[in-house]
Amino acid sequence: MWDHETVDVLGVRVSRVDASTLRRFITAAVTERRKLTVTFANPDYVRKASKDAALRDLMNGFDLNLADGWGVVLASKIFGRPVPGRMANDDLTDDLFGLPADEGWGVYLFGNAPGIAEAAAANLREWFPGLDVVGTEHGHCADATGEIPPADAERLVAQINEAKPAILHVGLGTPLQQRFVADHRDRLDVPVIITCGAYLEHLAERRDYYPPWVLKLRVGFLYRLAREPRRLWRRYTIELCSYILTVLTHRLRHGRQPA
Template sequence: MDPRWPHDTVDVLGVRVSRVDTARFRSFVAEAVKERSKLTVTFANPDYVLRAQKDPGLRDLMNGFDLNLPDGWGVVLAAKIFGRPVPGRMANDDLTDDLFGQPAEEGWRVFLFGNAPGVAEAAAANVRAWYPGLDVAGTQHGHWADGQGRIPAETAERLVAEINDAAPDILHVGLGTPLQQRFVAEYRDRLTAPVVITCGAYFEHLAERRDYYPAWVLKLRVGFLYRLAREPRRLWRRYTVELGAYLARVLYHRLRHGRAPAD
């Protein structure tokens, strides 16, 4: 853990999940921008945790971020089962007011990098409308990976230069896992933006509407069922077979190892 960002964590099947609330997150971001200190943020959901169990490289990538926020009630539930509860779910969708409202208030510049061509631009248009005064320094799509699932070095160098030329204070990277984590890890020291946040398909949500999840979905904590109903072909396995396997591993780990030790 970077000593500049001290906080408690809980081990969820090998992935260190940050136990911070929204106020602490905002204070870390503010300090990073003010001091020009690097703060990298990613998110842990049940799918990523399961994949990290099978892929030590992904686990190490995720654990190398300064903050690893709980994305999904499955991770929140696991932390509670392990006796080290987190303050709550902190997915990108939950943090929209913080990710864009705070920069609008403070005069910080943001850059949206990722998702399909045209999506980041549509997302940028929406957040500018929702948060008057927000300075979107630039946008760029994220469809650059080759057949091996990596961004060629020369392309990555060009993208880093483009982002740095825009001089954002906060860079959002939506390339999908593990490509986005790998990009941030490899270019962390080359990127001049003090705050770098991975975001998966978040720009698609922003491009569609302000509240991707209706209020009743959030209240009932059934976001996974809502997404499954919207995209059954793509998500049915993740939210049935894989989620069941994840919960089984969490319960087995709790029975075998007991409560998680304190940091």
């Protein structure tokens, strides 16, 4: 339905689109009431998906898999089908909220700890005058098994549908957020559904989560590691090295992908 080129990064089909194409797709989805689901592929998710067929199929079931992180951008170059650039949530704030503010579309923020979505909504309304945040809900809804109980899922779907957003942001962490979208996409009366991980936490803090020098030097992972060393040290050391080694090994074994 959303025709575009992709690059295979360890089994995950990463979309080769830029911000202008994303805006065009979002506009078409909202105005034509066509479903568009968007998720993000970072090195951690790609590494896990390369070993987990269920996660891989889940991510590939989305209409768009955007390159979240320079590790995925680099891999696309190594495999011979480069993406236009990094397309993380933080890079797209003006597109994801400036566009609906200009067009009068409602957005719904679902995810992260209690109070985060509300704080993010307050900031977004200040940064984008006229933005209609039609609803917020925290993402602490999983039970001891790590899943959202059916009754809670029913309530959430009904609550979101009642608010009638044009765009829904879902920040539950991977793979829970992808499973929620996959399980309920046909019942959610929302044209555009976007997973966002911890993005709402960034928006609750400040608009430019990454300082300009961090983006210029492409060291966002080091910046996050310095902020949350206990939670992220393994991801950005051992697991990142494992990812890079896997990418290089795959390239040596399989060569470049057709242009």
